[in-house]
Amino acid sequence: MPRAEGRDGPSLAAVVCDVSVRLSEAGIPSPHHDAVALIARVLGLEPGEVRTAAARGDDVPQGHDDAALEALVSRRVAREPLQHLTGVAPFRSLEIAVGPGVFVPRPETEVVAGAAIEAARERVAAGVVRVADLCSGTGAIGLAMAHEIPEAQVVLVEVDDDAMPWLRRNVETLGAARVEVVHGDVAGALAGREGRFDVVVSNPPYVPTDGRPVEPEASHDPARALYGLGEDGLEVPRAVIDAAARLLKEGGALVIEHSDLQGEAMREELRGSGAWEDVHTGRDLAGRERFALARRARIVTDSACDRSGN
Numbered sequence: 001m002p003r004a005e006g007r008d009g010p011s012l013a014a015v016v017c018d019v020s021v022r023l024s025e026a027g028i029p030s031p032h033h034d035a036v037a038l039i040a041r042v043l044g045l046e047p048g049e050v051r052t053a054a055a056r057g058d059d060v061p062q063g064h065d066d067a068a069l070e071a072l073v074s075r076r077v078a079r080e081p082l083q084h085l086t087g088v089a090p091f092r093s094l095e096i097a098v099g100p101g102v103f104v105p106r107p108e109t110e111v112v113a114g115a116a117i118e119a120a121r122e123r124v125a126a127g128v129v130r131v132a133d134l135c136s137g138t139g140a141i142g143l144a145m146a147h148e149i150p151e152a153q154v155v156l157v158e159v160d161d162d163a164m165p166w167l168r169r170n171v172e173t174l175g176a177a178r179v180e181v182v183h184g185d186v187a188g189a190l191a192g193r194e195g196r197f198d199v200v201v202s203n204p205p206y207v208p209t210d211g212r213p214v215e216p217e218a219s220h221d222p223a224r225a226l227y228g229l230g231e232d233g234l235e236v237p238r239a240v241i242d243a244a245a246r247l248l249k250e251g252g253a254l255v256i257e258h259s260d261l262q263g264e265a266m267r268e269e270l271r272g273s274g275a276w277e278d279v280h281t282g283r284d285l286a287g288r289e290r291f292a293l294a295r296r297a298r299i300v301t302d303s304a305c306d307r308s309g310n
Contacts, residue, residue, distance in 0.1 A: 011058070011059055012060050016032070019039065020035040026076075026077040035073075036051055038073060038082075041072065041085065041086050041087075079216040082217075083098045084220060089140070096174075100220065101165075102160075104217075105141075105203075107285075111285060112201070112257045112282070112290065113141045115293060117144070119255060128152075129149060130153050131200075132190060132199070132200045133154060133155070135157070135236070137160075137166075138167060139167045139179075140170075141201050141203060142155075142201070145201070153180075154178060157184065157186060157189045159184060164181075164183055185239075186243040193247060194246045194247060195248070200248055200254050201256070202237075204236045204237050205226050206257070206258050207233050208232055209230065210231070234269065241270065250296055250298055251296060254276070255291060256292050258290070260289050267292065270292060277296075279294045280292075281293070
């Protein structure tokens with residue numbers, strides 16, 4: 001750590017500046033934010049406490065670990081995700097535990113969660129709101145819904161063995177009585193619960209097979225959480241749509257994330273199946289098409305048909 005002139009030890013502001021410069025030179029898009037987060041991790045402080053102390057002109061606390069900070073900064077320079085280094089990813093009002101083996105939730109997915117929360121709140125008047133979060137990963141979306149909607153009963157469905165420890169850890173830490181974890185694929189994990197859910201939400205893998213994520217940090221995400229299979233990357237999203245059609249009540253809402261290039265394809269998929277109405281696309285904070293929304297259309301059964309032909 002650098003030493004400020006006239007001081008026995010380094011000033012915290014100088015350390016923040018030094019780390020920020022190194023991260024900026026490495027192409028990190030948010031160097032000051034990441035520098036503060038890494039320093040806070042080493043010092044056992046909250047990022048806000050680091051910012052306040054630096055602005056006040058404080059020295060770095062005695063006993064700080066230069067080697068530990070250097071190790072974290074070097075890993076971030078190599079584009080290891082900040083969330084892997086701090087062990088958490090902020091998501092709406094929650095801190096989600098993350099690490100190798102599970103997809104790190106992105107800020108744009110908070111908008112998807114917000115749309116699902118709005119859809120669920122529309123059903124609160126009827127009592128308990130049942131939510132299925134498919135391809136749940138860390139559980140971020142479903143846990144946010146459970147925290148923000150007291151009437152919600154949430155089922156988190158995840159198939160990946162490597163993601164499951166993170167999902168269970170987050171449920172144990174943040175969820176509990178109203179949150180259920182189901183280990184299985186979207187096609188069969190909730191068999192026997194058809195027509196019972198008010199909202200189905202999902203951030204499934206959707207990167208095309210020959211596509212490559214833009215962010216260098218995405219190389220640390222598990223491939224199973226990124227690639228949606230097929231040339232268009234929509235095989236897994238189609239499976240989610242099919243599962244949602246079975247699981248939702250009439251009028252129930254589907255909210256499903258996709259890339260900013262897949263909006264039209266997702267609308268066509270939903271409209272072409274005959275199972276959905278009120279199909280439209282939601283945008284993220286940058287104005288990009290980011291998720292599809294639809295309502296489960298009226299479910300016609302044999303008992304609803306006039307067998308006499310009249």
